[in-house]
Amino acid sequence: MSKSILILCSLFAVAAACGSAQATVRVQATELQGPRVLSEQTKAAAIRDYLQSWQILGQAFEQNRADLLNTAFVGTAKDKLAATIRQQAALGIHTNYRDRLHDIQIVFYSPEGLSIELLDKVEYDVSLAIGDKDKTAQHVSARYVIVLTPAEVRWRVRVFQTDPK
Amino acid sequence: MSARWRVLSCALALALLPAAFCEEVNLRLPKVVEAGQAFLIEGSGSGKATLYILGPEQVLKREVQLGTPLPIAAGTLCNAGHYLAILVAESSTESGSFDVAPASKPASLSFLAKPSRLPAGLRGAITGAVYVFDAYGNLITAPTPVSFELSSPSGAMQKHIVATQNGSAWSAMDSTSEQGNDRFVARVGDIETERIVGQVPGDPCGLKMNARQSGSELFLSIDPVRDCNGNAVPDGTIVTFTQVFNGGQSTVDVPLKRGIAEVKMASHPGATISVASGVVMGNQIRWEK
Numbered sequence: 518m519s520k521s522i523l524i525l526c527s528l529f530a531v532a533a534a535c536g537s538a539q540a541t542v543r544v545q546a547t548e549l550q551g552p553r554v555l556s557e558q559t560k561a562a563a564i565r566d567y568l569q570s571w572q573i574l575g576q577a578f579e580q581n582r583a584d585l586l587n588t589a590f591v592g593t594a595k596d597k598l599a600a601t602i603r604q605q606a607a608l609g610i611h612t613n614y615r616d617r618l619h620d621i622q623i624v625f626y627s628p629e630g631l632s633i634e635l636l637d638k639v640e641y642d643v644s645l646a647i648g649d650k651d652k653t654a655q656h657v658s659a660r661y662v663i664v665l666t667p668a669e670v671r672w673r674v675r676v677f678q679t680d681p682k
Numbered sequence: 683m684s685a686r687w688r689v690l691s692c693a694l695a696l697a698l699l700p701a702a703f704c705e706e707v708n709l710r711l712p713k714v715v716e717a718g719q720a721f722l723i724e725g726s727g728s729g730k731a732t733l734y735i736l737g738p739e740q741v742l743k744r745e746v747q748l749g750t751p752l753p754i755a756a757g758t759l760c761n762a763g764h765y766l767a768i769l770v771a772e773s774s775t776e777s778g779s780f781d782v783a784p785a786s787k788p789a790s791l792s793f794l795a796k797p798s799r800l801p802a803g804l805r806g807a808i809t810g811a812v813y814v815f816d817a818y819g820n821l822i823t824a825p826t827p828v829s830f831e832l833s834s835p836s837g838a839m840q841k842h843i844v845a846t847q848n849g850s851a852w853s854a855m856d857s858t859s860e861q862g863n864d865r866f867v868a869r870v871g872d873i874e875t876e877r878i879v880g881q882v883p884g885d886p887c888g889l890k891m892n893a894r895q896s897g898s899e900l901f902l903s904i905d906p907v908r909d910c911n912g913n914a915v916p917d918g919t920i921v922t923f924t925q926v927f928n929g930g931q932s933t934v935d936v937p938l939k940r941g942i943a944e945v946k947m948a949s950h951p952g953a954t955i956s957v958a959s960g961v962v963m964g965n966q967i968r969w970e971k
Contacts, residue, residue, distance in 0.1 A: 550847055550852070551811070551852050552809070552854065574738060578738065593815075593819045597739050597740070597761050597819070598738055598739070600740070601739060601740055601741050604740070604742075605741050608734075610734065610741070610743075612736055612741075614738065624847070624848055625848065625850045625852075627811035627850070627852060628796065628809035628811055628854065629794055629795075629809060629811065631796075632794065632811065632813075632850075634849070634850055636848065643766060645766075645768055652768065652770055652775055653768050653775050653777055655777060655779070657764060657766070659764040662821060662823055664821070664849075676813070677739075678739070678761075678821055679763045679781065680823045681714050681762075681764075681781035682823070
C-alpha cells in the first residue's frame, strides 16, 4: 500500500440521522503543514462534523431550507449556500445531493488552533427536480477544499469550495 | 401534384418526423472559467430550451434559443465550484459540467495572529496564519506568496515570505526585545491586514537584594527590577523576601513601587535571607549581626 494509509471508516456513521445509505469514507494519513500537533480526538471530531455537514447540506437543498445550514456552516460557506437555496426556491426547483464517497486528507491545522483545512475527493449524486418532476440525476466527482473553525460544541464549515486542480 | 409525388412527399415527411421530435441537443461548455468572468454556453439544435446551471455554490436559470450561443455575463457566476449545466428542451434533457475557479487576484486575507500579548524576547512565540481570498470570497488555492512582517516600536522588522499551500500559509516570529506594541502584518501584493501584538516585560532578571541594619530591624531593598532585555518590570509585580532563622521563617510579599521593593523585617542574627519574584530567584544574604 502506498505511503498514504487508507482507512475505511465505516466508523463514521455519516448518514445515521437521515437513514440514507452511508457514504464510504477514507481518511488519508495526515500530512500537516504547521507546527501544531493534531490529536486523534480533534481529528476524529473535525471529520465527523464535516461529514455531518454533507448530510445537513443535502437536507437543506432538498427542502429548500437555508435555516438548516446553521448547525454545520458558518461565515462565507453558509452565506453562499443559503443564497443558493434562496435562488432555488425562487426558481421553483429542488436539488438533491447525496454523498457517496469521501477521500479525506487533513492538510493544515493553524498554529493557534482556530482552523483546520482538509481536502476531500468527493463523489456524490445530484438530481434536479423542477416542481414535482425529476429531470435528471448525475454522478459527480470533485475535489473539495474545506476550512473548519471551532464553534461552541462542534467544528463548522467556513470554506466549502471545489478546487478544479 | 401527381398522386405519385404526393405519396413520396408524405413518406419523406413521416421519415423526418421522429428526427424532429428526438433531435439531439449537444451542450458545449468551457472546462474551467474564472469566477466572475464572462463565457459562452452553446446548445446545438433548434427551438427553445431552459438551461439550469447548478451547484451548491450558485444556481442560474436561463431561457435559451438552441443553436445560438448563450452569453453568461461577467459578474454572474462568481462562486468557485463544480457546476452542472442541464439543458431541458421540450423532448430531451442534456447535461454537462464545468468548474468555476477562484479569480487569480487576491482581494482579502483572513489573518489569525496569536497571542495578542506576550513577554518580550521569546523565540517563535508569535504565530500568524493566513487564508487568501479573491474579490468574491473564494479561497485562492493556487500558490500565492504571503509576506509576514513583525515590526517593533523602534522600527526593527522581521520578515518571512511564505507561499500558500491550498490557500493557507503560516509563519512564526520572535517577540522583539522591547516592550510596547508591535505591528504584525500579513501582505499579499497590495492587500494587507494588520494585527497589534502587545509585548510586556519578561520575568525579572538579576534580582539583587541589599540589606542593612535600621535600628533594631533589618532593612531590605532591591535594585530596580528589569527583565533580561532591560525593560522595566511593571509596578505591582510581587517580590517575596524570605528570612530563615534558627527555628523559624518569615516571609513578606511586597509589590514593586517605582521599580523597587523595600521592607523592614525583624533582625535575627545568623538568618539566611533570600529574595524571589515568581519563579526567578535573586541573591541570598547571610545576616551575622
